[in-house]
Amino acid sequence: MPRSNALIASIEPELWEEYSERFEPLETARGMTLHQSGEQVDQVQFPTTAVVVLGVETVAGESVNVALLGNEGAVGVFEACGSRQIYSRATVQFGGTLWQTSAATYRSLYNSSTALRTAIHKYIEILMVESRQYVACNALHSVENRLARTLLDAADKFGSSTLPITQVALSHLLGVQRTTVAAAISGLQRAGHIRTGRAGGIEVLDAQRLSMSACSCRETLAYARQDIQSRAAPACDA
DSSP states (O other): GGGSSSSHHHHHHHHHHGGGGOOOOEEETOOOOOOOOOOOOOEEESSSSOEEEEEEEEEOOOOOEHHHHHHTTOOOOOOGGGTTTOSSSEEEOOOOOOEEEEEHHHHHHHHHOHHHHHHHHHHHHHHHHHHHHHHHHHHSHHHHHHHHHHHHHHHHTTTSOOOOOOOHHHHHHHHOOHHHHHHHHHHHHHHHHTEOOTTTOOEOOOHHHHHHHSSHHHHHHHHHHHHHOOOOOOOOOO
């Protein structure tokens, strides 16, 4: 159901009743591209069971993934009201359902819904906090600590302890070589925190024990998210 997305769930019931027929479900599979960098944003997607990864590229052709988006967020909601172009690549990391609407419909709904504007502003603030924290994380914490955090975050967003994710995908998320990721996975596996599957993927065996190997950024961000979401003040309106 679309209302299982946190941003859609924030919309006032009477407005959702008016706009709901303009949203369509989109079933996705891993690797499906939703947006390419430089494209105009004509559609906005709200994940419910799918998880989307955002990637950025340099002019030299280098790339790294910078964020995982689950049912707490959406793809294109900033750009649709701003430049109307997206400067990152949006790809499905874990297949599932997205709810999609046109950028024009989204802009109309955004302008009509005070609750949605507030939810979007909080979401933007959380993403800003996360991006700053991850800069510090990359400088301060080991790959194994960062990998543990990333696996726990991915499991939370996907809603499963079994993650269909490859070492290559993790290397793009962590910004390191695949061999470095392989070594970190081996360390966590020897500790009994995770298990790799024969067909690929990683299973989190004990989330509580794995969290002890995760960097402190997970706890820091959990507090920040809770604090931002608990604020009752509405978003600033012109």
